Amino acid sequence: MIFSIIILFFEHLNAQKYDIFIHELLKQNNWFALEKEYPQIQDSIKTPELKWLTESLLNIKFNQNEAAISSIDTLLHKYQQNIGFTNSVELFRYKISLLAYQGEYGFIAGELKNFIDQVSENLPQEELKKFEEMYNFYNSLRNEEKTQVIKPEKNIEIPFGTIEMDFTSRKDEDTIHDMTSALGVVKIFIQGKEYVFILDTGYETTCIFNNTSKNINLHYLNDSINISGTGISQGNLAILDNISLGEVTLYNLLIVVSDNFLEKSGIFRNENINDYIDGVLGIDFIKxxxxxxxxxxDKKIIIPQKESELPISGRNIILDERNNIIVKAFSEDDLITFHLDTGNSNSHMFKSYYLKNRNEIETTLEKKLTYSFGVGAIKSDTIYQMPSLALLIGETFFSLKNIPIYTVDYFMEDPSADGSLGTDFINKFSKITLNLNKMFIQLKK
Structure with missing residues (x-):
């Protein structure tokens, strides 16, 4: 990861007091503390590359794409020798991903071509191959239109429903577990036809299931991708000419086409899950x-004409490396972070939380066997059951009940958080405001 490389580099600096302080926060990946402290002391930081690096990473984490690209460019153009070759490569990767979100495919192809020409002799062959594949991909998109968002100047109301799914886990022919899960769903219109999608803040890219894709005109790309969740499944990339949520329409959206992971798992008792769910509306759409x-x-979603003001409590969400929404919360005086995952029916704590609190958990809580499903897999896990956890998010106090604490990774690679907030969390409140421009979540009971 970039952060370990950066820290190794800055360990060799003859840093002043404030430089050391910022360096330690970077070392801890403590983005919320960094966001609070950095503006107060930025003029006292003596090392310019540390200052620009901090601004670059904060801009990335708090979804300020233009500012992030600008600060990365400053680092690469003025301080490349100071930060070292490896750091420069990693920052360049970040820049490419930000430009890709903006649909600057032709510009990206040009940047990658220049980059490969300049550094090919210094890169390991495996790494060089990845950049060449990246160039070929974006070069193939050179003539594609950017994604556009069209929405009317008014508040837009959209129905928001819940679908219950019954599933059974079996070993051999014996039933070992029955369960009902509930997920939030919305109606989507694609090329004039209505479909039902899961609203999933834990899904990086909007997905159309294969069974549904047969009825939709898509521009398929050559590239296939791995989709990571509780397991791994494969999908294909395609460009969708239009997709609408209520009166909001996105044009030329890069999407994934894959098997319906709910049906593929073979655990659902619903007659035909493909009759209910056509795809997943991901974080790319919501952003x-x-x-x-x-x-x-009230079973509705409002997309407001005018965005809400930033609450007094300030920004309390960031995006991690895979665009997972990470929420800042407090348990008493302790900072605790959660992945906001509306595509998961139940909240839970990750292995990272278990490892931090292992002694207390093992001596006070009950051990159980549980089952989880998602993209690519269904699996059984040993968990500890926490009766309740009192939390503060923003200015709202609430409690989670009967929270599973996982002792192994829940996903193939867990988000950088202590736990996950699912549909059960969403249903605790009368209103939840999620703003990915000003980077906050606000809860109303």
Whole structure:
């Protein structure tokens, strides 16, 4: 990861007091503390490359793409020798991913071509091959239009429903576990036809299931990708000419086409899950809208004409390396972070939380066997059951009940957080405001 490389480099600096302080926060990946402290002391930082690096990473984490690209460019153009070759390569990767979100495919291809020409002799062959594949991919998109968002100048109300799914886990022919899960769903219109999608803030790229894709005109790309979740499945990339949520329409959206992981798992008792669910509306769609307001009890979503003001409590979400939304919360005085995952029915704690609190958990909590499903797999896990956890998010206090604490990775690679907030969390509140421009989540009971 870039952060370990950066830290190794800055260990050799003759740093002043504030430089050391910022360096330690970077070392801890403590983005919320860094966001609070950095503006107060930035003029006192003596090492310019440390200052620009901090600004670059904060801009990335808090979804300020233009500012992030600008600060990365400053680092690469003015301080490349100071930060070293490996750091420069990693920052360049970040820049490419930000430009890709903006749809600057032709510009990216040019940047990659120049980069490969300049550094090919210094890169390991495996690494060089990845950059060459990246160049070929973006070069093939050179003539594609950028993604555009069109929405009317008014508040837009959209129905928000819940679908219950019954599933059974079996070993040999014996039933070992029955369970009902509930997920939030929305109606989507594609090329004039109505479909039902899971609203999933834990899914990086909007996905159309194979069975549904047969009825949709898609521009398929040559590249296939791995989709990571509780397991791994494969999908294909395609460009969708239009997709609408209510009166909000996205044009030329890069999407994934894959098997319906719910049906493929073979654990659902519903007659035919493909009759219910056509795809997944991911975080890429929600980011482009900017703000959504969920009203679970009223079964609606509002996309406001005017975005909400930043609450007094400030920004309390960031994006990690895979665009997972990470929420800042407090348990008493302790900072605790959660992955916001509306595509998961139940909240839980990750292995990282278990390892931090292992002694207390093992001596006070009950051990159980549980089952989880998702992209690519269904699996059984040993967990500890926490009766309750009191939390503060923003200015709202609440409690989670009967929370599983996983002792192994829940996903193939868990997000950088202590736990995950699922649909059960969403249903606790009368209104949830999620703003990915100003980077906050606000809860109302």
């Amino acid at each position: 482009r809208i900017g703000e959504i307001q969920l009203y679970p009890s």
